[in-house]
Amino acid sequence: xxxxxxxxxxxxxxxxxxxxxxxxxxxxxxxxxxxxxxxxxxxxxxxxxxxxxxxxxxxxxxxxxxxxxxxxxxxxxxxxxxxxxxxxxxxxxxxxxxxxxxxxxxxxxxxxxxxx
Amino acid sequence: xxxxxxxxxxxxxxxxxxxxxxxxxxxxxxxxxxxxxxxxxxxxxxxxxxxxxxxxxxxxxxxxxxxxxxxxxxxxxxxxxxxxxxxxxxxxxxxxxxxxxxxxxxxxxxxxx
Numbered sequence: 001x002x003x004x005x006x007x008x009x010x011x012x013x014x015x016x017x018x019x020x021x022x023x024x025x026x027x028x029x030x031x032x033x034x035x036x037x038x039x040x041x042x043x044x045x046x047x048x049x050x051x052x053x054x055x056x057x058x059x060x061x062x063x064x065x066x067x068x069x070x071x072x073x074x075x076x077x078x079x080x081x082x083x084x085x086x087x088x089x090x091x092x093x094x095x096x097x098x099x100x101x102x103x104x105x106x107x108x109x110x111x112x113x114x115x116x
Numbered sequence: 117x118x119x120x121x122x123x124x125x126x127x128x129x130x131x132x133x134x135x136x137x138x139x140x141x142x143x144x145x146x147x148x149x150x151x152x153x154x155x156x157x158x159x160x161x162x163x164x165x166x167x168x169x170x171x172x173x174x175x176x177x178x179x180x181x182x183x184x185x186x187x188x189x190x191x192x193x194x195x196x197x198x199x200x201x202x203x204x205x206x207x208x209x210x211x212x213x214x215x216x217x218x219x220x221x222x223x224x225x226x227x228x229x
Contacts, residue, residue: 109158
């Protein structure tokens with residue numbers, strides 16, 4: 001199956017700093033990528049849909065100025081958590097939609113963010 | 117609005133026994149249905165999907181799922197469970213027009229030896 005990578009896999013930062021998370025589709029092009037957030041023992045909550053070359057679409061309740069998304073190429077989307085606070089600590093997972101006939105979303109391994 | 121229900125928080129089964137993880141959905145139009153598995157501190161791995169065609173879908177690691185339109189269900193099954201199948205399983209749906217997946221709350225499968 002298609003491979004999606006995320007970097008970093010784990011990050012610890014001080015409150016007030018910004019953190020950038022990268023999501024890459026390694027063996028396919030993804031015009032659409034998605035960013036999810038997952039709290040412990042809970043389901044995935046869609047944060048935003050990222051389309052290559054255009055502005056991301058944010059779900060209701062997600063602050064677009066706090067969670068900056070850039071989808072500059074067909075294989076890379078980035079999520080920047082700006083001025084992070086402890087309540088932003090979570091597991092962030094990206095996915096990329098493979099349009100090559102299967103139309104399946106493939107997920108990255110996730111990034112665990114801990115804000116001190 | 118689309119929604120997915122996984123009525124069981126946890127399913128316990130002995131190794132070698134058949135397992136079923138339940139999922140029901142609500143969507144306007146024809147559904148695109150998916151099952152994913154998540155191991156601790158890892159992302160989601162795709163297991164199988166139903167788009168159209170045969171109601172019984174076979175996927176990775178010996179899993180299969182049956183689409184039942186009248187019951188709006190898409191239960192995940194495996195004839196003989198392995199201890200290594202123990203993980204968190206998510207059912208997801210999207211409609212034909214949408215692109216984002218809507219996930220159920222997840223079901224923890226525990227297979228004992």
